[in-house]
Amino acid sequence: MRTQYHEQLDSLTAQLGAMCELAGTAMERATQALLQADLVLAEQVITDHDQMSALSTRAEESAFVLLALQAPVAGDLRSVVGSIQIVADVDRMGALALHVAKIARRRHPQHALPEEVNGYFAEMGRVAVELGHAAREVLITRDPEKAARIQEEDDAMDDLHRHLFTVLMDRDWKYGVTAAVDVTLLSRFYERFADHAVEVARRVIFQVTGVYPDGETIPQQQ
């Protein structure tokens, strides 16, 4: 039987899912802005970030209303509090997309990236969009197998991040220190975006199984 509590919890989950999609879209557009030195698109990501902040506030408020009015216990309590923790992770994913867009804007009309590394960032952008979708799916389906997919995408992101550092450090980098600094920060932003998606999945799996996906019972922030 459906209770009002479960309807409200489903609505909260849908809000979190919408935030994940929004974060993925923001990172997709920020990546395009970066690769094409597209100022209009960068500005759009920056403006749209207000929407993410508004959704975060609304989701947090929904969770509080649920806690206050429904006084859930045990597993239900963990789900609602877990949702509040997830809001912070997804909000941060949006902020990282914002940071990427701001670097694109700062360097306009120049490209922030040397052409040599465009391929890495195009791929990082693609993975970020996948992570946004996947995080939404994990939230809604609560399926541990879908959570494993997030782990794979995160591994892909980590590989890209590491390869980029090899390009930066080991080869004959000829684009100067400013580009090196931008590439370092940008790569870090994508890596952190993925880490937060992993964290969303870990929290969902913990809610479902009582155990974190890596087998430990201790929350772990990377």
Added chain:
Amino acid sequence: MRTQYHEQLDSLTAQLGAMCELAGTAMERATQALLQADLVLAEQVITDHDQMSALSTRAEESAFVLLALQAPVAGDLRSVVGSIQIVADVDRMGALALHVAKIARRRHPQHALPEEVNGYFAEMGRVAVELGHAAREVLITRDPEKAARIQEEDDAMDDLHRHLFTVLMDRDWKYGVTAAVDVTLLSRFYERFADHAVEVARRVIFQVTGVYPDGETIPQQQ
């Protein structure tokens, strides 16, 4: 009159305060390890991080017990849920100190930093320790004026971060790309450490006053 609820909440607050101190100490030691290329100290920070993870888990569990057994409402509910959000911020401060220590370890026996920027990082380390103390004080006293002190320290950290980028980008940087990448990441870690301390203070002030220190009522992740 003291209730069991308030005793448990005070105990939770004390745990969060201890975590702030631990994060500050970790960043202090990581900074020493960085400046002196001190491998033993770097290893100690890395080992001690387990303690932070354990404290995070315990604090989160204490908050859940409080929610489950005491079923707080209204402002009390916000305090307890706020504590769970604060755990994530302080845990992250510890992780950032860990990242600094890991860079010191990776470059050992070399120094990660060119001597020219040592002064900046010594100062960033000093500010980080102050932030650890100040965050603990804000948690325990719930004093908005002490929260303002955190904002000042954060401004100081932002200034240092910006100056470092000027050194990296505008002058005749002669230490190569590897050092530039390390300095970029390290500076970012200190800046984020300060951001999380600010976030702790903002959450406490919101719990006390119902308004965030910057006058808005919307949670804002930088």
